[in-house]
Amino acid sequence: MSSQDIPEENLPAEQGAAHDAAHGGTTAVAQRHDDPFADPGLPAHRPRIQDIDERAAKRSERAVAFMFTLSMLATIGFIAAFVIFPVDKIVFIWPLGHISALNFSLGVTLGLALFCIGAGAVHWARTLMSDVEVADDRHAIEAEPEVKAKVLADFADGARESAIGRRKLIRNTMFGALAMVPLSGVVLLRELGPLPEDKLRKTLWAKGKQLINMNTNEPLRPEDVSVGSLTFVMPEGLKESDHNFNTEIAKAAVMIVRLQPEDIKDKRELEWSHEGIVAYSKICTHVGCPISLYEQQTHHVLCPCHQSTFDLSDGARVIFGPAGHPLPQLRIGVNAEGNLEALGDFEEPVGPAFWERG
Numbered sequence: 493m494s495s496q497d498i499p500e501e502n503l504p505a506e507q508g509a510a511h512d513a514a515h516g517g518t519t520a521v522a523q524r525h526d527d528p529f530a531d532p533g534l535p536a537h538r539p540r541i542q543d544i545d546e547r548a549a550k551r552s553e554r555a556v557a558f559m560f561t562l563s564m565l566a567t568i569g570f571i572a573a574f575v576i577f578p579v580d581k582i583v584f585i586w587p588l589g590h591i592s593a594l595n596f597s598l599g600v601t602l603g604l605a606l607f608c609i610g611a612g613a614v615h616w617a618r619t620l621m622s623d624v625e626v627a628d629d630r631h632a633i634e635a636e637p638e639v640k641a642k643v644l645a646d647f648a649d650g651a652r653e654s655a656i657g658r659r660k661l662i663r664n665t666m667f668g669a670l671a672m673v674p675l676s677g678v679v680l681l682r683e684l685g686p687l688p689e690d691k692l693r694k695t696l697w698a699k700g701k702q703l704i705n706m707n708t709n710e711p712l713r714p715e716d717v718s719v720g721s722l723t724f725v726m727p728e729g730l731k732e733s734d735h736n737f738n739t740e741i742a743k744a745a746v747m748i749v750r751l752q753p754e755d756i757k758d759k760r761e762l763e764w765s766h767e768g769i770v771a772y773s774k775i776c777t778h779v780g781c782p783i784s785l786y787e788q789q790t791h792h793v794l795c796p797c798h799q800s801t802f803d804l805s806d807g808a809r810v811i812f813g814p815a816g817h818p819l820p821q822l823r824i825g826v827n828a829e830g831n832l833e834a835l836g837d838f839e840e841p842v843g844p845a846f847w848e849r850g
């Protein structure tokens with residue numbers, strides 16, 4: 493659209509003057525000066541540096557191309573990370589702490605790829621695409637007078653036939669009922685229960701809490717744990733008669749296995765064990781079933797729900813099945829009485845990955 497297509501009163505003062513001069517008229521200018529609220533029109537277009545300097549335009553072009561290229565590289569990085577990092581590789585990244593290397597690298601590379609596309613497009617639009625403002629007339633959107641009159645007449649007929657004006661009791665109680673109905677939805681929100689806050693991140697395990705054998709209800713001693721056995725323990729102080737027993741054991745259930753120390757491949761696992769005795773969360777990291785099958789020869793534990801398999805000799809790494817994380821390990825030692833004790837709570841949230849969002 494050229495300035496000749498724009499109504500004269502929408503043109504900036506100098507363009508309007510030029511337009512008037514070109515067409516030999518001065519009336520509009522005089523009117524504009526008379527009217528203190530006259531529409532000032534569109535501001536004059538100011539060319540950008542890229543509009544007048546081809547080298548600046550080239551620079552912008554290269555910047556946009558650089559961002560798009562960076563996006564392509566990030567996408568390649570995304571694919572490479574997906575292939576390179578095993579699903580259970582945990583790394584420490586400050587200030588996030590211990591997180592999945594795969595999730596972190598996929599997030600960073602995908603985020604960078606999308607950001608660069610967006611940033612490149614914005615830079616392209618702001619520096620190289622045309623920025624000339626044009627005006628387009630707005631069409632009237634209101635209905636024709638006959639249509640409006642017909643709608644109003646129909647509405648009045650409906651209101652008269654329903655007798656809503658005459659029967660005030662019905663009308664008022666209907667408005668009250670309609671106003672009250674949404675309240676039931678608000679009340680139902682209570683049924684969603686309280687927010688979990690950080691309850692799913694903490695268990696009853698703490699430094700100095702003895703490991704209680706769930707079969708005997710006695711503190712577990714290292715000599716009670718033989719190679720090949722699978723023992724389930726709970727934290728000292730928790731009793732089956734406690735009102736919160738089910739809630740707490742669902743997070744704090746731990747299985748104890750004794751391995752030959754030389755069979756333990758993971759350095760942290762070895763440090764957190766006692767004479768080859770390792771303690772792992774019994775709650776499957778897929779959707780939270782209790783793990784109950786142990787294969788002595790391979791040191792694998794198996795979740796019966798969807799067959800996720802974890803290698804206890806290698807940091808409880810997932811070697812099969814849908815679980816997304818290794819089982820969290822509990823750091824253990826021996827107290828002065830010679831009983832096994834925890835040296836703290838789990839460092840990672842136990843259970844399924846979606847619990848972590850609680």
Ligand code: FES
Nearest residue numbers: 776778795798800
């Ligand atoms: S809950 Fe363990 S594999 Fe699904």
